[in-house]
Each structure stands twice: as C-alpha cells, then as structure tokens.
Amino acid sequence: MRKKRKIESRYYIVIILFLILLILGIWMYFVREKRNPNPVEQVLQDTFLFVQKIVSKPFHFVTDKIQESKDKNKIYEKYKELEKQIEQVQAVSAKNAELESELQEMKSLLKFNQTLTESSYLNATVVLRNMDSWNQTITVDQGKKQGVEEDMAVVTSQGIIGYVLHTSYFNSTVKLLTSVDENHKVSVKIEGNEGYIYGLLSSYDTKTGYYKIEGIAENTEIKEGANVITTGLGNTFPAGILLGTVIQIQKDHFDLARTVLVKPSVNFDEIRYVTILKK
Amino acid sequence: MIFSIFLEATFSIYIPFFTHWCSLLFTLVSMLFCSKYFFHSKHYYEFCFGIGILYDVVFTNTLFFHGFLFILIGFLYQQILHWLSYTWYNFLLTILFMIGVYRILSYLILILVDNMAWSLGRLLQVLVSSILCNALYGSLLYGVGYLFKNRKHHWKRKF
Numbered sequence: 001m002r003k004k005r006k007i008e009s010r011y012y013i014v015i016i017l018f019l020i021l022l023i024l025g026i027w028m029y030f031v032r033e034k035r036n037p038n039p040v041e042q043v044l045q046d047t048f049l050f051v052q053k054i055v056s057k058p059f060h061f062v063t064d065k066i067q068e069s070k071d072k073n074k075i076y077e078k079y080k081e082l083e084k085q086i087e088q089v090q091a092v093s094a095k096n097a098e099l100e101s102e103l104q105e106m107k108s109l110l111k112f113n114q115t116l117t118e119s120s121y122l123n124a125t126v127v128l129r130n131m132d133s134w135n136q137t138i139t140v141d142q143g144k145k146q147g148v149e150e151d152m153a154v155v156t157s158q159g160i161i162g163y164v165l166h167t168s169y170f171n172s173t174v175k176l177l178t179s180v181d182e183n184h185k186v187s188v189k190i191e192g193n194e195g196y197i198y199g200l201l202s203s204y205d206t207k208t209g210y211y212k213i214e215g216i217a218e219n220t221e222i223k224e225g226a227n228v229i230t231t232g233l234g235n236t237f238p239a240g241i242l243l244g245t246v247i248q249i250q251k252d253h254f255d256l257a258r259t260v261l262v263k264p265s266v267n268f269d270e271i272r273y274v275t276i277l278k279k
Numbered sequence: 280m281i282f283s284i285f286l287e288a289t290f291s292i293y294i295p296f297f298t299h300w301c302s303l304l305f306t307l308v309s310m311l312f313c314s315k316y317f318f319h320s321k322h323y324y325e326f327c328f329g330i331g332i333l334y335d336v337v338f339t340n341t342l343f344f345h346g347f348l349f350i351l352i353g354f355l356y357q358q359i360l361h362w363l364s365y366t367w368y369n370f371l372l373t374i375l376f377m378i379g380v381y382r383i384l385s386y387l388i389l390i391l392v393d394n395m396a397w398s399l400g401r402l403l404q405v406l407v408s409s410i411l412c413n414a415l416y417g418s419l420l421y422g423v424g425y426l427f428k429n430r431k432h433h434w435k436r437k438f
Binding site for chain 2 (some may be wrong): 023024026027028030031035037041044045048049051052055056059063126127128129130135137165166173206207268269272
C-alpha cells in the first residue's frame with residue numbers, strides 16, 4: 001500500500017496564514033455597513049421575519065395587555081389633561097393656519113421644498129433589533145414593496161430616530177441616531193433668543209444618553225431647555241422634526257466653540273411603532 | 280436551536296440598547312449547548328457555520344462574519360470540553376467564558392475591518408451586560424436537557 005505523504009509543518013503555517021488572510025478579506029468585503037444584501041439574503045430575511053412575526057404574536061399580546069392595564073389606571077389623569085388641552089386647540093389651530101400661509105409664501109420665495117409637511121407617511125412596526133451591540137439598528141415591517149427607499153427619515157410621535165439603511169422586499173433596516181456616522185451628520189438648529197443657531201449632530205454619548213452638537217459659535221446665546229430641530233439641509237432628514245432639548249452647554253478646550261448636550265425627545269428603548277417619511 | 284433564535288428575536292424588541300444587565304445571546308448559548316450532541320463530530324462545525332450565516336442574515340447586515348466566528352467559537356468550546364466534565368457548574372462557566380471570547384473577538388474584528396472606534400468602557404459594558412440573562416438561559420437549557428435525558432432513560436426502562 002502507498003504511504004500517505006506527510007505535509008511539512010511549515011506548509012501548515014503557510015496554509016493557516018493564507019486562510020486567515022482569506023477570512024479577513026471576506027470580512028472586509030462583507031462587513032461593510034452600507035452593503036446591500038443580495039436577493040437570497042433578502043428572501044431569507046423576509047421569510048424569517050414573517051415566521052417571527054407569527055411566533056412573537058402571543059408575547060406581544062401579553063405585553064400589550066399589561067401596558068393597557070397600566071394605561072387604564074392613568075385614564076382619569078389623562079382625561080383632565082386633555083380637557084385643558086382642548087381649550088388651547090382653537091388658539092393653536094388659528095395660529096397654525098397663519099403660519100401655514102406664511103410658510104407657503106416663504107417657500108415660494110426660497111424655492112425650499114423639503115419640509116415635513118411635504119413628506120408622505122408610512123407607519124411601521126419594529127420586528128427586530130440588531131443584537132450585535134455595536135451598531136444600533138432596528139428592522140421594521142415595511143420594505144421596497146411599500147415604497148420604502150434607502151436614506152428615508154424615520155420618526156416616532158416624539159421625534160426623529162434615524163434613517164433607512166437598507167431595504168428588502170418586505171422589511172427595512174433603520175439605523176438609529178444613537179450610532180451617528182460621518183456620512184450622515186444631521187444638520188440641526190437650536191432655538192435662541194435672536195432666531196435659530198445652527199450646528200451639526202456629531203455623536204451620541206451612551207453613558208449619559210445625550211446627543212452632542214458641535215460647531216456652534218461662541219458669541220451666540222443658548223438657553224437650557226431650548227428645542228433642537230432638524231434644518232432640512234442634506235438629503236435625508238426633512239426640516240422641522242424635533243430632536244430633543246438642550247440640557248447643557250460646554251466650552252471647548254480653546255474657548256472658541258461650544259458643544260451643546262441635547263436630551264433626545266425619543267426614548268430609544270421603547271420604540272415599537274415608527275413612521276417612515278417617504279420622499 | 281430554532282426556538283432560541285426566535286426567542287432572541289422576540290425579546291430583542293423589549294431589551295434596551297444600552298442596558299447594563301441584559302444583552303441577549305440566546306443563539307450562541309444554545310449553539311454551545313447543542314455541542315454535546317455533536318461531540319467529536321465534524322458536523323458540529325457545519326452546524327455552527329449554518330447558524331452563524333442565519334444569524335448574519337437575520338440580525339445583522341453582514342455575511343460570513345458570524346459564520347466564521349461561530350466556527351471558531353465552536354472549535355474552542357470543543358477543545359475546552361475535552362478537559363472538563365459536563366456538569367451544570369462547568370457548563371455555566373464555559374458558556375460565560377465563550378461569550379466573553381465572542382464579544383472581544385467580534386469587537387476586535389469590527390475595529391480591524393469596519394473602522395469602528397475603540398472604547399474599553401463600551402466593551403466592558405457589553406461584557407458585563409452579557410452575563411446575567413445568558414447565564415440564566417444557559418441554566419434553563421441545561422435543566423431542560425437534564426430532564427429530557429432522565430425522561431428518556433425512564434421510557435427506555437419502561438418499554
């Protein structure tokens with residue numbers, strides 16, 4: 001019988017090194033955030049999420065019932081609160097009509113067309129969260145079929161939460177603003193005493209839970225508690241969506257610019273239903 | 280295994296992103312739990328690869344990342360099992376160790392290939408948050424496995 005030839009140990013080292021490099025190469029190609037999943041992946045993901053929606057129904061039913069009973073206890077307080085608000089509604093709606101006409105006039109002057117009022121809405125339910133802990137994304141149950149496209153803004157009733165990273169046929173992945181990236185810096189404005197002050201949302205501090213807004217000039221006055229809203233500059237986020245409120249104003253090391261800490265208006269831990277703003 | 284994946288997907292909606300106490304890895308825990316059914320078998324690595332690919336497609340926007348990583352984790356776990364007896368205590372310790380290895384490796388790889396910023400605090404937070412609920416789930420799986428094993432012996436004796 002022929003003896004099996006033994007491979008020398010140095011060849012093993014070469015093969016292992018080659019394999020490591022190959023795997024690193026594959027990872028470098030496939031671990032890109034902006035990678036579009038191929039059709040097979042999309043079908044697999046859609047199928048899994050379809051089954052998952054059915055499987056998770058009993059869990060959601062129970063949690064919804066618990067939430068419902070909690071809400072029932074607060075119903076009287078909410079009723080009183082709403083009663084007060086109704087009195088203010090008439091005044092607000094009159095003011096709103098006036099502002100609307102002013103806005104139309106100004107838009108025609110500026111030819112500025114990306115505002116929240118012009119976006120059409122698409123409601124979606126969160127079906128999954130990314131569990132790899134390093135990137136904060138959620139998956140919602142609306143996809144290409146419903147007209148969702150990449151880079152569309154995603155909001156909740158409390159404010160902006162992120163943008164559509166990629167879509168499959170029936171689902172979409174939304175990247176949250178808690179993982180702010182260089183390619184999608186959000187242009188924002190802060191309510192000041194003499195009009196708006198502009199800045200860029202640069203990061204999110206996971207320890208404090210606040211956004212950081214940078215690029216604000218020293219000679220501007222910002223008050224704590226001021227609202228921060230999107231400007232509409234850039235292609236992703238429409239104007240006029242609430243981001244949060246100013247919590248603290250910090251000076252930089254050279255005393256030239258300031259960093260504003262903003263408390264998000266959205267509780268990112270409790271996102272169940274979202275709205276996609278179609279362009 | 281399939282139940283664990285669906286359970287992880289369902290619970291993921293209720294778990295906060297930046298929690299200090301609960302970061303789910305049910306898929307990985309049950310993959311390690313299943314290793315005893317594949318002991319000394321090369322099919323276990325195929326199983327790990329398949330689970331990793333499914334994890335990639337369903338939970339992340341990557342491909343082959345968890346596929347290869349789970350093979351490595353499975354291989355390391357099989358090596359550790361050579362040295363340890365299969366008791367609840369050992370099982371718990373080894374899965375926690377493997378979760379730690381997985382977290383550190385995945386973070387380092389993402390830094391290397393995806394230009395992610397290094398933050399020791401963030402890594403430690405994720406490591407700490409991965410302990411409690413995964414240890415509980417591991418214990419639950421061990422208990423279920425133990426019950427089924429006893430029930431099987433019982434049935435065998437009966438018939």
